[in-house]
Amino acid sequence: MVITGKVVDQxxxxxxxxxxxxxxxxxxxxxxxxxxxxxFENVKPGEYDVTATFVSYNRNEVQKFNPAKDGNHLEIKMNSTL
Structure with missing residues (x-):
């Protein structure tokens, strides 16, 4: 299974x-x-907690992401700490 996504500024x-x-x-x-x-390639089916970390941004976590039911594309919005 493949999971794709995009990370953007909130x-x-x-x-x-x-x-x-x-x-x-x-x-x-x-x-x-x-x-x-x-x-992400070759991901086994199931639920996953996906995290995004970046300098000057708050850590973001998407909990219980299940590509089989939520779709295989994930958009993550991050908040700047500046």
């Missing part, structure tokens, strides 16, 4: 580059590209 909607996106409880982590896009 206020401006601007794509965030270099955000670490991880599946909690695993070693699976990726970083967003220039367009704020990330992609």
């Amino acid at each position: 206020v401006t909607g601007e794509a965030l580059t270099g955000v670490k996106v991880a599946i909690e409880g695993s070693d699976i982590k990726v970083y967003t590209d220039f367009d704020g896009v990330f992609r």
Whole structure:
């Protein structure tokens, strides 16, 4: 299963580059590209807590994300700490 997504600034909607996106409880982590896009490949079906961390932004966690029922695309909005 593939999970794709995009990370953006909550206020401006601007794509965030270099955000670490991880599946909690695993070693699976990726970083967003220039367009704020990330992609997890070969993910087993199930529920996952997905976290996003980035300098000068509050950590964001999407709990119990289930690609089979929620769709395989996830949009994460992050709030700046500045």
